Amino acid sequence: MFRYILKRLLIALITLWIIVTITFVLMVSVPGSPFNSEQTSNEAIQANLEAHYNLDKPYHIQYLLYLKSIATLDLGPSIKQPSQTVNDLLGRGFPISFELGMVTIIVAVISGILLGILSALRHNGIIDYLAMGFAVLGISIPNFILATFLIQQLAVNLKIFPVATWSSPMHMVLPVIALATGPMAIIARLTRSSMLEVLTQDYIKMARAKGLSPWKITIKHALRNALMPVVTIMGTLLAGILTGTFVIEQIFAIPGMGKYFVESVNQRDYPVIMGTTVFYSAFLIFMLLLVDIAYGILDPRIKLHKKEGGEG
Amino acid sequence: MDRILEVNDLHVHFSTYGGTVQAVRGVSFHLNRGETLAIVGESGCGKSVTSNAIMGLIPSPSGKIVNGSILFKGEDLTKFPEKKMRTIRGVDISMIFQDPMTALNPTLTIGTQLMEGLIQHKKVSAKEAEKRAIEMMELVGIPNPKERLKHYPHQFSGGMRQRIVIAIALICEPELLIADEPTTALDVTIQAQILELFGEIQEKTGVSIILITHDLGVVAKIADRIAVMYAGKIIETGTKRDIFYRPQHPYTKGLLHSVPRLDERGELEPIDGTPPDLFSPPIGCPFTARCPLAMEVCNKVYPATSSLSETHQVNCWLQDERAKQLLAAAASK
Numbered sequence: 001m002f003r004y005i006l007k008r009l010l011i012a013l014i015t016l017w018i019i020v021t022i023t024f025v026l027m028v029s030v031p032g033s034p035f036n037s038e039q040t041s042n043e044a045i046q047a048n049l050e051a052h053y054n055l056d057k058p059y060h061i062q063y064l065l066y067l068k069s070i071a072t073l074d075l076g077p078s079i080k081q082p083s084q085t086v087n088d089l090l091g092r093g094f095p096i097s098f099e100l101g102m103v104t105i106i107v108a109v110i111s112g113i114l115l116g117i118l119s120a121l122r123h124n125g126i127i128d129y130l131a132m133g134f135a136v137l138g139i140s141i142p143n144f145i146l147a148t149f150l151i152q153q154l155a156v157n158l159k160i161f162p163v164a165t166w167s168s169p170m171h172m173v174l175p176v177i178a179l180a181t182g183p184m185a186i187i188a189r190l191t192r193s194s195m196l197e198v199l200t201q202d203y204i205k206m207a208r209a210k211g212l213s214p215w216k217i218t219i220k221h222a223l224r225n226a227l228m229p230v231v232t233i234m235g236t237l238l239a240g241i242l243t244g245t246f247v248i249e250q251i252f253a254i255p256g257m258g259k260y261f262v263e264s265v266n267q268r269d270y271p272v273i274m275g276t277t278v279f280y281s282a283f284l285i286f287m288l289l290l291v292d293i294a295y296g297i298l299d300p301r302i303k304l305h306k307k308e309g310g311e312g
Numbered sequence: 313m314d315r316i317l318e319v320n321d322l323h324v325h326f327s328t329y330g331g332t333v334q335a336v337r338g339v340s341f342h343l344n345r346g347e348t349l350a351i352v353g354e355s356g357c358g359k360s361v362t363s364n365a366i367m368g369l370i371p372s373p374s375g376k377i378v379n380g381s382i383l384f385k386g387e388d389l390t391k392f393p394e395k396k397m398r399t400i401r402g403v404d405i406s407m408i409f410q411d412p413m414t415a416l417n418p419t420l421t422i423g424t425q426l427m428e429g430l431i432q433h434k435k436v437s438a439k440e441a442e443k444r445a446i447e448m449m450e451l452v453g454i455p456n457p458k459e460r461l462k463h464y465p466h467q468f469s470g471g472m473r474q475r476i477v478i479a480i481a482l483i484c485e486p487e488l489l490i491a492d493e494p495t496t497a498l499d500v501t502i503q504a505q506i507l508e509l510f511g512e513i514q515e516k517t518g519v520s521i522i523l524i525t526h527d528l529g530v531v532a533k534i535a536d537r538i539a540v541m542y543a544g545k546i547i548e549t550g551t552k553r554d555i556f557y558r559p560q561h562p563y564t565k566g567l568l569h570s571v572p573r574l575d576e577r578g579e580l581e582p583i584d585g586t587p588p589d590l591f592s593p594p595i596g597c598p599f600t601a602r603c604p605l606a607m608e609v610c611n612k613v614y615p616a617t618s619s620l621s622e623t624h625q626v627n628c629w630l631q632d633e634r635a636k637q638l639l640a641a642a643a644s645k
Contacts, residue, residue, distance in 0.1 A: 202414040208369055209409075210429040210480070211401035220428075224419045299419055300464040 008292070012285045019281045020070060020274070024063055027273055034079040034268045053079060053270075066274060075275035080267050086275035089260050094279070096166060097245050097256035104176050104241050108183040113230065115184070116191025117218065120226075123196060131188060138185025143244055147178035147251045164253040175252045179244050183237045187230055194226040201225070224298060231295055235288045242280065315383075316488055316520050317343040317366070322380035324361050324370060331591045335361040337544035338380070343488070348514065348521040350531040352567070353541035356587060359524045362541075363490045365390075366522075367407055368397035384488070402429045406481035410493040412473035416465035422476050423461030430483050448479040451516070452509060471502035475509065482513065492524045507533050528571050532556065537623070540564050543587050543598035550624035560626040563599045597629065605630060 033055065035046050050056045054065055069076050075086035115135070119128040154174060155163040161174050198204065199222055207221045246258035257276060264272035296302050324336040336358040343349045351359045364370050366382055368389060382389040384405065392400070401407075409415040417425060426448065427441040436444070442461065449457030452475040465473060474494065481489060491510070495503040511534055514521060525531060531538055531552070538555040540548045540563065548561040559565045566583040585602035588594055597603070600610040610629050618631035629635055 202409050202411060203417040205369065206407075206409055206415045206477070206480070207417070209367060209401055209407040210432070211398045211403060212428065212432060213398065216428075216432075220420070221417050225417070301418055301466045 076271040080269045093257040104179040108180040112184040112187025115188040119192045120195035135185035138181040166254045198226045314345040316345045318383040323378045326375045347536040350523045350535035357541045358544040403433045405488045406486040408491040411497040452479045490522045548626040554624040
């Protein structure tokens with residue numbers, strides 16, 4: 001297990017390096033620079049600024065300097081907000097985005113799995129049709145549309161929830177619903193189809209033949225096997241939720257990472273672009289590692305390490 | 313003799329999009345305590361449905377027992393609600409499934425799968441359950457049982473898995489064991505071992521066994537009595553001797569002829585044709601279309617049960633006195 005994780009971490013570092021490189025290349029190939037806004041400043045000042053941020057150096061030097069700054073975990077200053085470093089921005093924005101993302105994932109996973117189980121157990125019943133109809137809606141409606149609809153109906157018209165910002169659990173409800181509906185629908189459909197398949201397996205019949213209660217059969221025998229496909233798509237869903245937060249944060253004016261990320265691209269704030277990208281990539285790679293480890297825990301047939309072989 | 317199970321005029325129907333399938337059409341048989349009854353027939357003849365009906369495992373709502381009774385120790389199981397059936401399943405009546413590769417849950421250790429029934433029904437402590445599980449593993453011949461309890465199904469071979477499935481079925485000391493094609497998925501040498509195991513277990517525990525199979529070799533080895541099923545009906549029953557040496561029904565004869573024999577040269581004789589469609593089964597004898605001795609009457613009326621001896625019953629028009637006379641006359645010519 002330990003060796004496996006070590007190996008994966010090593011691969012993660014390489015992946016991260018590739019991401020950094022690609023981001024760097026994309027960034028320098030996009031026209032414009034942080035300093036050519038409309039209020040054209042004096043050329044001498046511009047040259048000074050560029051020298052200060054090492055932007056006058058050849059690309060390969062900039063690239064190496066950047067690699068060095070990542071290696072030392074000091075992501076440098078923000079060009080547009082000179083009083084703050086990228087680390088400051090991440091430290092302030094990430095906890096909020098993380099909270100939103102995690103609550104969303106928990107809501108999506110729990111409600112999605114429950115809905116999936118329920119429809120599978122009531123296969124072709126009214127609950128099944130309702131749940132799956134709901135799931136189709138959830139998958140088809142983009143989260144930013146759902147977000148504006150929720151704001152209009154529940155916040156503006158009915159005044160149940162606050163319209164925007166981030167300060168109390170009540171503020172969390174609408175963005176979490178908007179973000180969680182899509183993933184929840186996907187998880188529900190996946191859980192349902194995989195439950196339906198598992199429920200026809202011989203070992204379920206065998207569990208019934210043992211005289212176990214339906215509840216026990218569902219939870220102990222069926223669900224664990226049915227969750228494998230759900231765990232598989234968790235990685236992709238995580239990525240979806242994380243990037244989804246960027247848009248949702250904009251709509252609900254949540255001071256998370258999304259704002260900095262989008263603004264930094266528009267303003268060519270190079271250190272912030274690189275910093276947020278690297279940080280998000282690292283986070284995502286780490287989550288995918290967790291998913292793979294969960295895989296091995298759920299299904300003993302999947303071995304994370306080659307040492308202990310089973311007997312025939 | 314003490315009858316542990318008595319099935320009377322059992323009818324099981326399945327509703328499908330194509331119509332109603334009459335899978336079991338008036339099956340009656342009984343099982344004495346401590347004996348092994350084999351139900352023999354080709355695929356789709358309703359033998360597995362019969363065994364599932366006894367277990368109360370007919371998939372609802374598509375499948376339904378429309379008529380008949382299943383008396384287990386005098387009580388009619390078809391009248392039991394699902395909740396009460398759960399206290400019978402795995403405790404008084406156990407079942408062994410065909411394919412040991414899929415009958416065990418791949419994500420649970422075999423210890424868990426062995427013990428869960430026991431813990432649920434007999435309310436024993438985990439420690440006691442483990443002790444009992446180890447005993448069962450020893451009984452079915454799995455070496456090193458204490459350690460093996462912690463292993464997962466994929467760490468066992470097919471034969472070993474079937475032994476575990478048998479151990480699971482027997483752990484609550486059931487009085488009736490239904491084995492649905494228990495050796496079909498195993499290779500021949502393992503088959504012999506498993507069949508021997510059945511014999512040993514019956515000797516040690518006195519459990520009554522219903523063996524569902526299409527393999528007459530398996531039947532010859534362990535059955536006391538045999539019921540031959542065709543198109544949802546039992547067409548002939550008898551002791552092993554009756555069926556193997558004095559088969560009466562042309563279908564039974566055909567089955568016996570289509571088994572390869574080591575002591576005889578010559579070609580195998582297959583039974584021509586296919587079983588009837590159970591969406592609309594024939595009103596007469598279902599075997600008529602394939603029967604070499606079919607008569608006009610066979611198509612129209614289902615033959616009554618004739619008893620050749622106390623143990624040997626058959627449903628065939630050839631048992632009618634007039635048919636017998638004609639056949640004798642034809643033979644003497």
